[in-house]
Amino acid sequence: MDEASFLAGYDPRAYPSVAVTVDVVALTIRDGKLCVLLVERGEQPFAGHRALPGGFVREETLDEAALRELAEETGLTSGEAAGELDRVHFEQLRTYGNPGRDPRMRIVSVAYLAFAPHLPEPTAGSDAAHAYWVPVEEAKDLAFDHDQILADGLERARDKLEYTPLATAFVGTDFTISELRQVYAAVWGEELHAGNFHRKVLSVPGFVESTGETAARGGERGGPKAKLYRAGDARLLHPALLRPTREDRVR
Structure with missing residues (x-):
């Protein structure tokens, strides 16, 4: 069956709706403490709650979406600041897709770990009211399943220091x-x-x-x-x- 014939008989309503997001565990060391970048959500669901930076994937790759979210929240978007992204250790962490993890619909999130020695004061992106660095031991009761994502990111970073x-x-x-x-x-x-x-x-x-x-x-x-x-x-x-x-x- 060619593509045109397939599309002619394709009804998207016959399939469940699934969206894809990215979440970023961004870690740095500030004043001798390991800190994670958090945002205060400005929109529902979980408006006013702290969460990891992230968002829906647009017409882009997963890596591009995660780097875009990181750049938006850290201000590393132009000029000299953009070069700082080259110094960030960046890797895909895990995929999270349990039913009910997001009250809006079935949403699968691909999480990334970003780790850098020096990152600037954050600037909240379009869907966040505030953004700030928080010592990891104070980063609790996050929105969605971000407590688990953060825990997984911390373990990955700690493992990296053991073997690399x-x-x-x-x-x-x-x-x-x-x-x-x-x-x-x-x-x-x-x-x-x-x-x-x-x-x-x-x-x-x-x-x-x-x-x-x-x-x-x-x-x-x-x-x-x-x-x-x-x-x-x-x-x-x-x-x-x-x-x-x-x-x-x-x-």
Whole structure:
């Protein structure tokens, strides 16, 4: 059957209506805390409730829709700011389609994880009254099923730091092991033993490499200087840097 013949006999009313949206778990570190971007919904359903940024997919790909929503809420839409999107770690997280997750109709949402070291103050998009960064431990009672989506996004980000060198993207080009440890502590939400962390990082081939230089970091001029490192060429960490709680389970 050719396309014209098929369309002639096609009745869309015979099929259930399904819409597709995207939701974005955008994470960054602000003042040493892992924060998530939330919006205050300006429209029903859940008007006035906090939610993850997102919206309906238009005539675009899923990736394009998610990047558009992220750009709208963060203000990374033009000029120099648009270049900041290149520094965002961006990946598809999961698909959520349980019946009743949205009271309007059957809506399937494709969630994305966006993770960057520095993102600007947000600017609410067209369907949001406000947008702001919130420490992840304070992001609760969100609209729709966004509590679950956020939990899944956090777990994905924490896993990424165990098995990949993603954390090196959130420090400067040259950094100290202490600065790298602060990234891990913020994302994992756990204090890390400085000596143990230092030893583990240097035991992973290709994770970091010494620059041969030192610099004062966070201390008074003339104080002790710390060795500087840069990201190595490893794409996966072996052995992995497991979270302390996960190490206990492995043993």
